[in-house]
Amino acid sequence: MTKTTEILIDGFTFTEGPRWHEGRLYFSDFFTHRVLAVDTKGQHETIVKTPCQPSGLGWLPDGSLLIVSMNDQKLLHFDNGVLTEAADLSELATHYCNDMVVDKSGNAYIGNFGFDLHGGEALKPTNLILVRPGEDPCVVAENLFFPNGTVITPDGKTLILGETFSSCLTAFDINSDATLSNRRVWADLSSIEEGYAPVPDGICLDAEGAIWVASPSTNDVIRVKEGGALLDKVKVDMGAFACMLGGNKGKTLFISTSKDSKEEICLKEKSARIETIEVDVSRAGLP
Numbered sequence: 391m392t393k394t395t396e397i398l399i400d401g402f403t404f405t406e407g408p409r410w411h412e413g414r415l416y417f418s419d420f421f422t423h424r425v426l427a428v429d430t431k432g433q434h435e436t437i438v439k440t441p442c443q444p445s446g447l448g449w450l451p452d453g454s455l456l457i458v459s460m461n462d463q464k465l466l467h468f469d470n471g472v473l474t475e476a477a478d479l480s481e482l483a484t485h486y487c488n489d490m491v492v493d494k495s496g497n498a499y500i501g502n503f504g505f506d507l508h509g510g511e512a513l514k515p516t517n518l519i520l521v522r523p524g525e526d527p528c529v530v531a532e533n534l535f536f537p538n539g540t541v542i543t544p545d546g547k548t549l550i551l552g553e554t555f556s557s558c559l560t561a562f563d564i565n566s567d568a569t570l571s572n573r574r575v576w577a578d579l580s581s582i583e584e585g586y587a588p589v590p591d592g593i594c595l596d597a598e599g600a601i602w603v604a605s606p607s608t609n610d611v612i613r614v615k616e617g618g619a620l621l622d623k624v625k626v627d628m629g630a631f632a633c634m635l636g637g638n639k640g641k642t643l644f645i646s647t648s649k650d651s652k653e654e655i656c657l658k659e660k661s662a663r664i665e666t667i668e669v670d671v672s673r674a675g676l677p
Contacts, residue, residue, distance in 0.1 A: 393624050395645060395665040399432050402662040403653075405646040407446045407458075407489060408592070409677050410636025415644050417632075417664065418444040418457075421657050425457060425468075428664065430637060438468050446500065448492025448677060450523065456498055460486040465498060465521055477521045482529055484516050489592065489632075491540040491549070491677050496523040497568040499530070499549060501537030513555055520568060530570045531562060539593035539632065541601065542676040550576050552590025552603065559590060559601060559614070577618040579603070588612055592632025592646065595675040602643060602669075604630040611645055613669075624667055640672030 403421035410416075414427040420443045428434035438457070444466075446458040454469035456476060463480040464487075466473055479487055485503035492498045497520060504516025518531040531537075536554035542564070543550070549570060550561045557580040562570035579588050588605035595601055600615045606629035613622035624643065632646040648662040649655070656662065 393667055395624065395626055395667045398430075398644070398664045398666045399428050399434055400663040401660050403656040403660055404631070404648050404651060405662045405664055406592070406632055407444070408632050408634035408644050408646055408664065409447045410634055410640075410644070410673065411449060415634065415636055415664065416447055416455075417646065418447065419662070420444070420460075421653050425455070430642070438473055440466060440473065443486075445488055446490030448490055448498060450492070450496040451494065456490070456492055458487050458490045458500055460488065463487050463502070465490075465500065465527075477527050479519055479521075479527050482517065482519050482527055484514070487519075488537070489539050491542055493542055493546060493564075493568070493676060495568070497521070499540055499551075500527075501534070501540065501551065504534075504536060507536075518551070518570070522568060530568075531573065534560070538591050539604070541593055541595040543595065543599075544675045550593075550595075550601065552593050554589050554591060557587065557589050559593070559603070576616055577601070577614050579605075579612075579614070579618065582612070582614070582618055582620045591630070592634070594634050594673065594677070596635060596669075596671040597640075597674040598671050599674075600671070602633050602635065604633040604645065606631050606651075611643065622669070626665060628661065634677070635669070635673030637666075637668075641669050643667050643669050 408417045442461040457466040465477040467476040483502035505511045505514040520530040535556040538552040540551040559576040561576040563572040645665045
């Protein structure tokens with residue numbers, strides 16, 4: 391039986407970075423430079439507008455919001471209606487900054503493109519940047535091919551990220567100082583099925599230790615376990631760019647979808663949505 395999603399909300403330019411937080415789904419809309427929140431009935435509001443494209447989202451222990459600002463390669467801090475710069479990432483990021491996960495201590499792990507994706511530049515490896523609260527950014531992993539969606543396991547000991555252009559999920563041990571070690575392949579998505587080539591964009595973790603992976607190249611979201619076995623698949627009718635588990639029981643899978651990621655097309659068509667479907671296993675870990 392084919393699973394069918396429902397449209398929670400639509401009419402956006404490019405929805406990214408969905409995060410379930412305090413009873414609502416927060417997300418970025420790239421090309422209107424907004425961070426929004428929507429409830430399970432589709433009622434939404436703009437939380438903050440940013441000067442440049444917002445992407446990854448996360449919260450500090452005090453409840454204030456961190457926002458990745460893509461084009462100017464900054465990490466922003468939003469608290470009590472005031473938007474400030476938390477860190478300048480431009481000396482370390484080699485192109486636009488992207489997704490992020492923030493741990494329980496407020497350490498932010500931030501990926502970047504590494505090359506000019508839409509400008510046709512050749513693929514290049516890049517790094518993962520760590521911003522500890524009140525400290526300068528530093529590089530904690532290198533030679534990554536488009537580090538994208540990132541999760542942290544419930545015990546806080548493992549970080550797993552999607553390398554979009556390596557078609558794999560890569561895991562690291564998290565050290566006591568928030569640096570990373572023991573890099574390994576968590577799941578090779580290129581070998582899931584013959585003739586099937588998903589690429590990981592946004593990801594989220596569930597209570598059985600499996601990961602939901604949004605794959606824009608295949609118009610679906612897949613659930614995989616460590617080692618790469620395919621457990622489930624949800625098809626959508628356009629690119630799936632991110633996903634997040636949430637809802638009242640943690641079993642609503644929210645999916646960010648769009649026909650394209652190019653600014654001129656997204657601004658013209660405003661096809662981006664948040665779609666939902668109920669799944670069997672609830673969310674776990676971070677984000």
